[in-house]
Amino acid sequence: MNKIYTYYTVFILMIALLVSSCVNDDGSFPEDPGNEITSTSAIVTILNDLNAKGDTFSEDQLCFRFQYPLTLGYNTDSNIRIDSYQGLLDVISGQSSNFNITGIQFPVEIIYSGNTTTNVIGNEAALFEVIRECQLTTFRDIFNKLFKQCFKFDYPVILKNGNKEETTIDGDEGFIRFLSAQGENYQPDFTFPVNILVAPNFEANRISTYYEFYQILNTCVGCPDIRFDIVPLQDNIYQFTPNFEIGNGYELSFKVNEEVIPDVIIDGNVFTRQFSPGTYEVCIKAITPDCLEGKSVCKEIIVEPICPDLLFDFVQQPGSLSYNFTADFVGIDDISYDWIIDNEVIESDGGANGDNMFTFDFTPGTHKACIKAETPSCPNGIELCRDIIVCPELSFTSMQQGVTSTYDFVANFPGKEDISYQWLINDNIQEEDGGAVNGDNEFTFNFTPGDYEVCIVTEIEGCTDGVRFCMSISIP
Known part of the structure; x- marks a missing residue:
């Protein structure tokens, strides 16, 4: 019996020594924690950020620093009081999957860098606001980036909304919809444990704290930054x-x-x-x-469209109102196009079988001659147009009736059936004639002795030449 008692006493002493060795002068396990510990991913996010910065990152370099003492809670329902920044670093480095920080006791006091004012942080929401002001990477930031890249959920999972009301999620679509409905400042508030599948083989993992979640996220490579x-x-x-x-x-x-x-x-x-x-x-x-x-x-x-540079030239056939057109531009053997006169397609040309020549008989007046092409790289088409002013070359013949003073005049110029003109004697209008007024293009006049100038005249916009033709007649 004494032997058993001795073993029991030694065992108790060893446990006491082990606990005391885990806590140095900068932190201790309080017998009475006082205020309740609030479980929150906010403190885990802060500790994860400090761990990423490393031991060489001094407290003065931080965006804010805690005012000590500070009481944190473990996943084992035990608490620890932190009395210094070094004590906080020791707690961070001493965490493991079985023993890690999950909460903090509010209120806590902080001082922002470059300031001496003490700020009292009374709840989880205020601590998240500190995280945002200091632009720390939140749990949701990392989660949004790596979700479905390095891990997937083995549903169902349970999340709490902003009012701490639980919702069971059965799939990715429902999860994304839930996150969106909570707003951009919401941090995923899981009810642990959570089952996740971890890449690359999507092996099953059962995690019970945000620390364990961060352990997976911190080792995740994720998708490359592709460009x-x-x-x-x-x-x-x-x-x-x-x-x-x-x-x-x-x-x-x-x-x-x-x-x-x-x-x-x-x-x-x-x-x-x-x-x-x-x-x-x-x-x-x-x-x-x-x-x-x-x-x-x-x-x-x-x-943008790439259209061919169309080009054509033309020349009038002498003594007529016919014009010859010739197209010539880069790629003409591969491009089909249309010849267009006054907005009417007259002929298709171009390509391997085209001759790229075109003849048209105009009426006197102003006309628009165009070529238009559409190609796969120029689907809306391109058009090149040139204005052509076609002026008649007026003329007529005269014949005296026997030995009388009566003369017959006959207009004989191309296009007379398409215009109107006037017969004049000494600039006095004698008759309106031409096809445009259903004229017969003939004029007879009985002269008295004297000298006369017989003319035909017309008016065509843009024409200055060829719109007046005259002949002198002398009657003895």
Whole structure:
């Protein structure tokens, strides 16, 4: 019996020594914690940030510092009082999956860097506000970046909303919808334990605290920061080249609007395509061993039309109102086009079988001659037009009736059936004639002795030559 008692006493002493060795002069386990410990991811976020900064990062370099003492709570329902910054670092380094900080006792006091004013932080919401003011990376920031990249949920999971009301989530869609409904400042408030599947093999893990969650997030590589460059070449050909390091096991794909580009078209991770004019969304997607669902980045390109430089010339056939047109421009053997007179398509030409020549009989007046082409790179078409002023060359013949003083005059010029003109004797209008007024283009006049000037005149906008023709007649 004495032997058993001796063993029991030694065991108690060893436990006491072990506990005392775990706590130095900068921290202690209080017998009566006083105020209740508030479980919150806010303190875990702060400790995770301090751990990432390392021991060489001094307290003076922090955005804020705690005023000690500070009481924190463990996942074992035990508490510890921290009396200094070094004591806080010791607690951080002493954490493990089985023994880690989950909460803090409010109120706490902090002082912002460069200030001497003490600020009292009375609750979880106020501590989250400190985190935002100091621009620390929150749990949600990391979660949003890595969710479905390094881990997935093995549903269901239970979340508490801003009012601490629990909601059971059964899938990714419901989870994302829940987060969105809580607002951008909401931090995921899990009811632990939570079952997650961790990449790359999505092995099952059961986590019970935010510390354990951070342990997974901190070792997660996640999706690469993908970028790509766009280089316009010629004839609306564009080249798309990834602008990030492509590691082993990476799978790349491109997408143009909703068309996924097969791997066989991507040559050495470079994608080249000729586009028709328009607006396109071009995306690159990378799937990696640490980013199994992939990540996409998209850019918009606006492809402007590339139209041919049309060119044609023309010449009037002597003594007529006919014009000969000849087209000649780069690419004419590959482009079909139309000859258009006064907005009416008269003839199609161009291409391998075209002769690129065109003849048209005009009426006197102002006309518009055009050629118009549409190509895949110029779908709205391009048109080249030139104004042509067609002026008649008036003329007539005269014949005396026997030995009388009566003369017959007959107009004989091209286009007389399309215009109106006047017969004049000594600038006095004698008759309106021409096809435009249903005239017969003949005029007879009985002269008295004297000298006369017989003319035909017309008015056509833009014409100064050829609109008056005269003949002298002398009657003895």
